[in-house]
Amino acid sequence: MIRAHSVETVRAAEAAAMAQLPEGELMSRAALGLAEVAAARLADTEGTTVVGLVGAGDNGGDTLYAVAHLAETGFACAVVLVPPSGRSGVHVGGLESAEVAGVMVHVAADGAAAAADVVAEADLVLDGIVGIGGRPGLRPEAARLVDAVDDDAWVIAVDLASGLDPAGEEGEDDAVWADETVTFGTPKPVHLLPAGEAATGRLTVVDIGVDLAEAPAAVERLTWDDVVDLWPVPGSGDDKYSRGVLGVVAGSEAYPGAAVLCTTSAAEAGVGMLRYVGTPTPVGLVHQAVPEAVVGDGRVQAWAVGPGLDTEADDERSRAQLEAARAALASDLPVVVDAGGLALVEGRRTAPTVLTPHAGELARLLNRLETRSAGTADGNHGAPVTSAGESRGRRPVTGPADGDEGDRHEVTADDVKGDPLGHARRLVALTGATVLLKGATTLVVTDGEPVRSQADAPPWLATAGAGDVLSGVIGALLAAGLTPHDAASLGALVHGVTADRVSGGGPLRALAVAHGIRPTVRDLLARGRSAPG
Numbered sequence: 001m002i003r004a005h006s007v008e009t010v011r012a013a014e015a016a017a018m019a020q021l022p023e024g025e026l027m028s029r030a031a032l033g034l035a036e037v038a039a040a041r042l043a044d045t046e047g048t049t050v051v052g053l054v055g056a057g058d059n060g061g062d063t064l065y066a067v068a069h070l071a072e073t074g075f076a077c078a079v080v081l082v083p084p085s086g087r088s089g090v091h092v093g094g095l096e097s098a099e100v101a102g103v104m105v106h107v108a109a110d111g112a113a114a115a116a117d118v119v120a121e122a123d124l125v126l127d128g129i130v131g132i133g134g135r136p137g138l139r140p141e142a143a144r145l146v147d148a149v150d151d152d153a154w155v156i157a158v159d160l161a162s163g164l165d166p167a168g169e170e171g172e173d174d175a176v177w178a179d180e181t182v183t184f185g186t187p188k189p190v191h192l193l194p195a196g197e198a199a200t201g202r203l204t205v206v207d208i209g210v211d212l213a214e215a216p217a218a219v220e221r222l223t224w225d226d227v228v229d230l231w232p233v234p235g236s237g238d239d240k241y242s243r244g245v246l247g248v249v250a251g252s253e254a255y256p257g258a259a260v261l262c263t264t265s266a267a268e269a270g271v272g273m274l275r276y277v278g279t280p281t282p283v284g285l286v287h288q289a290v291p292e293a294v295v296g297d298g299r300v301q302a303w304a305v306g307p308g309l310d311t312e313a314d315d316e317r318s319r320a321q322l323e324a325a326r327a328a329l330a331s332d333l334p335v336v337v338d339a340g341g342l343a344l345v346e347g348r349r350t351a352p353t354v355l356t357p358h359a360g361e362l363a364r365l366l367n368r369l370e371t372r373s374a375g376t377a378d379g380n381h382g383a384p385v386t387s388a389g390e391s392r393g394r395r396p397v398t399g400p401a402d403g404d405e406g407d408r409h410e411v412t413a414d415d416v417k418g419d420p421l422g423h424a425r426r427l428v429a430l431t432g433a434t435v436l437l438k439g440a441t442t443l444v445v446t447d448g449e450p451v452r453s454q455a456d457a458p459p460w461l462a463t464a465g466a467g468d469v470l471s472g473v474i475g476a477l478l479a480a481g482l483t484p485h486d487a488a489s490l491g492a493l494v495h496g497v498t499a500d501r502v503s504g505g506g507p508l509r510a511l512a513v514a515h516g517i518r519p520t521v522r523d524l525l526a527r528g529r530s531a532p533g
């Protein structure tokens, strides 16, 4: 598991470590680790010239000492001091060290064009403008220097790409776009969250001797090694019922294929038994594709509700299927709810629940539930309203009939994409459920747990039916007794890794992903069993 810690946790741990160490020791370790990574990248790319962009804080200090090391190693090195006050604004010891090592020192404020020319020459750029003390965005003088970086240069962000929000909550377009980030001690939330992940590039963690093993993580990411610990492996005493029965209410006359995708992936994930509830066309398809599935309602340990469900259909068989979906939601069993099933969610369930919307579905769900919650005077739906207007860029909509809700805003899919974590948290607050928000980086948010963030899939997975496959895997894991948080994040990991294998760099089909689940789980389990320790 990769664990990222908040800025406050990092500062507390660093302060504790510094109290035991000579002054400057942590920065010295950080700078040495950074210089080693930079030297390795220069060797890989046959680069010879280095420029450090140096801001006013300790991030600039790390950069100055690292550039000094690189100059001593024989690289042609320069730094550009970004603070408006020039030399007087930067880390004194670091600047002295760089000058002693023969590093050329330029002050951005003295000659913007000259400084930009120096930057444009560099094979490797160290971005030391700001680190964990930075506010989102770049000042114009810093932005001009960043713009001057050659497209072929290797850009290493020191600790984090300057301009990003270290907490990863606020998105920011005006930031350094790094090929690699060298961070110290532990990843920070921004490295793993959608707001910062793309600008972070490759993430390299340098050990500076700060102990965060016991510190609470703000964001976690499951890795391949976690599969062997979390995946439900049957024992000799198990039978199909003890392993977990999953009920699937999915597919419809309009979208029959979703039933096949969802049941296939649940079967591939190794569920003990499958029950399927649907209308005649998907029932026929499921019979053929997943002969082990039992058609009809019955006792189950968990439900997967919603893929391909047609909530508008009004014939007798469809009404019966929708009734089964509502009964599953009203039950005290774990449920994963996707696609059409999300339209049936009315607020809080007391049993374990995973909601798996994409951005558009999350926006619709928030609008519906927040309107309902705000319009319910006695709060019967049990869903607290999160503070209206807390998210950026929300458009006002007309309030309910009594007209006292004029400050509520309609959430759009773009709003959700602009602040995925904030909107996922809003749905968690409204429903108490685990919310899995799909995307290139999939977020799993549960009240009281560190956010899980999985980015295992190639963009080829953005294809119709891929979400139906994910529901089947998560359903199988819920039926086996995993918590919603583990089932959702482990499901996302295995789904993404499978997509990557199946794609092999080319197009993939959702059904191929479903059929890839079984060999992927087998290989991940075998890998975990053979790993040392």
Ligand SMILES: NC(=O)C1=CN([C@@H]2O[C@H](COP(=O)(O)OP(=O)(O)OC[C@H]3O[C@@H](n4cnc5c(N)ncnc54)[C@H](O)[C@@H]3O)[C@@H](O)[C@H]2O)[C@@H](O)CC1
Pocket: 011, 014, 015, 018, 026, 027, 028, 030, 055, 056, 057, 058, 059, 060, 062, 129, 130, 131, 132, 133, 134, 135, 136, 137, 138, 139, 142, 158, 159, 160, 163, 184, 208
């Ligand atoms: N705390 C520690 O023990 C260690 C810290 N280290 C380094 O220290 C960094 C944190 O240092 P600081 O707390 O000094 O903070 P930063 O170096 O991140 O920057 C703070 C300074 O930048 C200015 N600033 C903030 N946002 C800005 C923006 N958007 N544009 C321009 N200027 C901006 C602030 O006014 C302040 O002067 C870490 O990221 C890491 O690189 C490492 O040396 C390892 C040890």
Ligand SMILES: Nc1ncnc2c1ncn2[C@@H]1O[C@H](COP(=O)(O)OP(=O)(O)O)[C@@H](O)[C@H]1O
Pocket: 339, 358, 438, 439, 440, 441, 442, 457, 458, 459, 460, 461, 462, 463, 464, 465, 466, 467, 468, 469, 470, 495
């Ligand atoms: N750019 C991307 N890179 C990687 N995975 C993606 C990307 N965009 C979407 N995905 C993944 O593809 C799947 C799409 O699911 P969904 O939108 O529900 O499709 P459908 O409803 O057609 O089944 C999700 O697992 C999502 O996380």
Ligand SMILES: [K+]
Pocket: 059, 127, 128, 129, 130, 131, 157, 158, 159, 160, 161, 162
């Ligand atoms: K930086």
